[in-house]
Amino acid sequence: MVATEKKFQDTFFTTESEKSEIRQKAIHFLEHLQIPTPKNEEWKYTNLKGLQNEIWVLAQNPTDFHAEQYFLADLPDTYLMVFVNGFWQEKYSVLPTNIELCSLSEAEKEGKLQNFFAKKLNLDKDYFNALNTAFAKNGYFLRIPAKVVLDKPLLIYHLSSGDKVSYLQRNFIIAESHSESTIINLYLSEAENTVFANEVTEIFVAENARLSYCKVQNEKNKIYRVDTTQVEQLANSYFGSYTFSLAGHIVRNNLNVLIEGEYCETLMYGLSFLKGKSHIDHHTLVDHRKPNSYSNELYKGIFAESSTGVFNGKIYVRPEAQKTNAYQQNRNVLLSEQASIYTKPQLEIWADDVKCSHGATTGKLDEAALFYLRSRGISETIARNLLLKAFAQEVIEKTPFEPLQEYISNLL
Amino acid sequence: MLKIENLHAQIDNKPILKGLNLEIRAGEVHAIMGPNGSGKSTLASVLAGKEAYEVTEGSITFLGKNLLELAPEERAGEGIFLAFQHPIEIPGVTTTNFLKTALNEIRKYRGLEPLDAIQFLKLLKEKAKILQIDESLMKRSLNEGFSGGEKKRNEIFQMAMLEPRLAILDETDSGLDIDALRIVAEGVNKLRNPQNAFLIITHFQRILEYIQPDFVHVLYEGKIIKSAGKELAKELETKGYDWVKAEAVAGA
Known part of the structure; x- marks a missing residue:
């Protein structure tokens, strides 16, 4: 068992002599971590056994991949970035001039990650976060400077190529104070290849900044995707998350929002519409650590055929976070006898002067x-x-x- | 137009209709009255094709076709319309979108070209005027947050839009104040013509003061036990149902 797991993470192992302190720490944690099994409460309904049964190769930057075939005519007038197997395809980029954007490796080389790399990320208990932090080489560093308002959304295509390929991607989004932006991620595949992808995106929303972050997951290949979006919000900021899951062999989304300032607004919307044997697992956390903030979460799911949905929504309201308003709803429709949804709201409230509610419903079509x-x-x-x-x-x-x-x- | 013979129907193995006979011809307005639990709403549901109701015996012929073999949407295509006693709220579907879909589905069933957006809106405005419906309601989700009266008026408005051959009004008058009742009744009267027919199911003769029926039937324990002209409604109002029941028992 251990040997197989070693083999899995060895795919990503690199022999560079220079490793930053944080990466070394992650490698150290990895020695004691393993791919989570259903025995782990947080992975009870998402079984990654299939991941360990494949022989993976590290994905390469494909030379003859035509990303254009995936471009959506329905979404005109946006800025554009394209990633294939986690590799940034700069030739497709259409970018605003008033932002700072570079590759992960460049950002790391120039010390831009100093204050951000794994700043709030759970490394010691999360296998995939540790793996990504230890070995991810691809990804981007995006800084939206103070007061910059993006006039158009930034559209990011995430595509893949090759069979039995695996890749890690690490991104940083720094939304500085009073900036406003919308980022739309599209995960698309029409192929039949088998892919493992792990993406970690660390997002920092500064005072009075506004960021809307959308994801459309519609990968029809045999994708194993583990995605972590780790968000820190400072005072008076707004963060909106919109996740649309339309296909995926096994997809795990971790969305963690830490509210570190007062008067923040956090919206988390999700819609899953699955067919076939797709399996989507949404684990969300909104952690109210300061008073006077508002969070609202609504995840809806429609499950047809033999698809499976998992929803675990945690709300923490820390002792200090008085006057918090936190709401959560999960509503599901099952369209077939073979479809299933596992839903678990988890509210932990340590403050006494708060308004919190949650609800989960599952039924058939009315x-x-x-x-x-x-x-x-x-x-x-x-x-x-x-x-x-x-x-x-x-x-x-x-x-x-x-x-x-x-x-x-x-x-x- | 409609011929019901010896109709027996049950829900959850509980017999409700026990040998009902009724014939309605084009141009006629029929009223069905009766105490609670006599089977009035069951009759409406069976005619519209609600699956929970099982027909165990008898037949229903509509314009020469066996109605019981048709799906609810096919019955609507043939020209049956049920104004619901409790109209359903459907969040996320606007009244306009719903009606356009329904109208064009019925047109398709009848082999007619669909109405385009302009033709549809023209018709919508015309009919909204007749029923004194506020057009802003059309942009809202179907029946969502509508008052009881608005919902009932919306039912009659849908009827006006879809122009059925046989309209069944299932206790449309209950819960309506006198002004709303008058508007609904006037709407029905404007839509009355020699080619269509109405079946009005009600507890009270009040609505029948505004919509003059040609026939009034008393439904009791799943059967029609008395049929007469419009004067029967007034008689039932003053004397109640007991004398009709007694008559029926004596007759049987």
Whole structure:
């Protein structure tokens, strides 16, 4: 068992002589960590055994990959970045001039990561965070300077190429004070290859900054994806997360938001619409560490055929975080007997003067509503579709960029 | 137009309709009255095709077709419309989008070209005027947050849009104040013509003062036990149902 696991992480092992202190620390932690199994409470419903049964090779930067075939005509007028196997394809970039952007390796070389690298990341208990911190070489460092307001969203394509390839990607987004920006990540694949991808994105939202961060996960290959988005918010800042999961063999999303300042606003929206044997696991955490902030989370799921959803939503309200308002809702529709959802809200509240609520519902499509529509002449197929779109609409309409709303809506 | 013969229907193995006969011809307005639990709403649900109700015996013929073989949407295509006693709220679907889909689905069923957006909106405005419906309601989610009266009026508005051959009004009058009732009744009267028919299911004769029926039937324990002209409604209002029941028992 141990031998196999060693083999898995050896794929990423590099022999560079110079390793920063934090990377060495991560390597040290890795010695005591292993790929989590369902015995681990946090991985109870997401089994990574398949990951260990494959022989992986480290992904290369493909030379003849045509990313254009994935570009969406529905999302015009955006800035653009493209990653293939975690490698930044700079030739496609369309970027604003008022930001600072460079590759991970350049940022590391020039000491830009000093205050950010694994700053708030759980390394000692999280295998994938440690793995990524130890060995990730690809990714980007993006700084949106103070007072800069991006006039268009930054669209980032995440594509892959090659079979049995694995890669790590590490990104940093620094939203400085009074900046405003929207970032849209698209994870797409139409291929049949097997891929392992682990991406860690550390996001820092400074005082009075606003950042909307969207993800569309629609990889139809055999993808094993473990994604961690680690967010720190300072006073009066806004962070909105919008995650649309439409396909994925085994996908784990960790979204951790630490509220380190007062009067922050945190919105976390999610919509999963899965078919086939797709498996999506959303683990979210909003950690209220300072008073007077507001967080609102709404994750909805529609599960067809043999798909599986997992939702674990943690809200922590620390003793100091008085006058916190924190809300969470998880609502699911199961469309078949074979589909399943495991949902677990977890509220831990140590402060006494707070408003918090949570709720989880799971059911079938509303039969009374279906009959009502059919009685008006609408065929069963169209009626079902109308009801599903209506269910999804509540999340879609919250998304900041209207063409993205339409794009998602048309995918359903 | 509609012929119901010896209809038996049950829900959860509990018989509700026990040999109901009714014939409705084009141009007629029929009212069905009866005490609670007599099977009035069951009849409406069976006609519209609600799957929870099982027909165990008898037949329903609508314009020469076996209605019981048709799915709810096909019945609507044939021209059946049920104004629900409790209209369903559907968040996320606007009334406009819903009606356009319904109208064009029915047109497709009848082999007609779909209405384009302009034709549809013209029709929508025309019918909204008849029912005195605020057009801002059209942009809202279907029935969501509507008052009881707004929901009922929206049902009649949908009826006006879809122009059914047979409209079944299931206790549309309950929960309506007198002004709303008058608007609903006027709407029905404007839509009445020699080619269509109405079946009005009600507890009270009040609505029948505004919509004059050609026939009034009393439904009791799953059967029609008395049929007469519109004067029967007034008689039931003053005398209650007991004398009809007694008559039926004596007759049987």
